[in-house]
Amino acid sequence: MNKLCFYKEIKLIPFQIGEVSQEWKVIQFKDILINKKNGIIKGKKTIKGYGEKYPYLTVEYLRTGNVKEKSILVDKRLLVNQKDLLLLWDGSNAGEFFKGKTGILSSTMIKFVFDEKKNIDFDFIFYCAKKFVQPILKNSTKGTGIPHVDKNILLNSLIPLPPLAEQKAIVQVLKDIDDLIEIVENQIKTLQRIKRALMEKYFSEGVFEHKEFRKTKIGRIPKEWEVNKLGNVAKIIMGQSPPSTTYNTQGIGMPFLQGKAEFGNVHPSETKYTTKPLKIAKIGSVLISVRAPVGDVNIADKEYCIGRGLASIKVLKVDNFFLFYFLHKERTKLQQCSCGSTFQAIKKEHLENFLIPLPPIEEQKEIAHRLKEIDEVIENRKKEKEHLIRIKKKMMDLLLTGKVRIMEC
Structure with a gap:
């Protein structure tokens, strides 16, 4: 790589695309x-x-x-x-x-x-x-x-x-940033593959030592584990949208989630509020998308009013993060439970009858803890990628206008 030198351009000329170095065309x-x-x-x-x-x-x-x-x-x-x-x-x-x-x-x-x-x-x-x-x-x-x-x-x-030599120097800088972004993207993809493999292993073999296993309707699991219907270990509340006249974006009332659009990696981010909440998801509840696309999950980090695109699963006899990760793994099966000719949706009875594994609570928490750890690494890599994207945008603003000039030293 050739050594590059940077200096600030003093003379800029205004154009429709912004100020550009006077030495450029x-x-x-x-x-x-x-x-x-x-x-x-x-x-x-x-x-x-x-x-x-x-x-x-x-x-x-x-x-x-x-x-x-x-x-x-x-x-x-x-x-x-x-x-x-x-x-x-x-x-x-x-x-x-x-x-x-x-x-x-x-x-x-x-x-x-x-x-x-x-x-x-x-x-x-x-x-x-x-x-x-x-x-x-x-x-x-x-x-x-x-x-x-x-x-x-x-x-x-x-x-x-700019002159061809400067074009090439600018490209060298931006490509270096692109290469870094690609490296981080590949790391994220690798971590996500590892996470998927770990979920398959944890939800069929556990994380504690098990010597005996048995076949069940949901597959092979440790002998000590139970299999139960979701409705027996959690309370399911289907969402209901409040009147649109009660919506606002000024933070008045309760945060309102209509569907998956507000979901994040783990927790949602609200954009609307309502002064007349009808169905409320309590803190710690697992939120699940029940209308197309079916099966995406989040965890409520505060109380939310939920619209008809969501359901709230209030855990009673199961760890919420354990359930969150298990439903995340079983998204395809949840979609297969959905029905509807116009758009796909899953009914409350289908959720209540959905089978889940139930290890002892200590093992549930340990499985959730290990998956949280890899999620934290993935989230840090995503933040690193976002930081690099911001750097690239700023460098494009400066270099592609000639506000900062660049040449080989």
């Missing part, structure tokens, strides 16, 4: 394309049949790397590589930029062909597109049915352009 997006006609290539629908197949570049594939479908290449111009800049052209997230991956351009995407004679660095343009162009495009989509990008706004959007 500010150009329109169309200025770096090969031309208006051939600089934008629209994708096509997936094509089935025989022949060499490539990953079809859906948004999910670009975000997660999970290939859901493949397509035959019928036009070489639709082949995408890692040095292509893509834009989601239509749909609810229209206006979002992506770096390309090997595959075939989907029908909702476009890719750009840049003028190789221009002194531009691909990664620098990507960072500029994310910072300066994407917010404008997402706020100016048009169309009465499916929203799509306004082409004129795209082509006329402004981006700053």
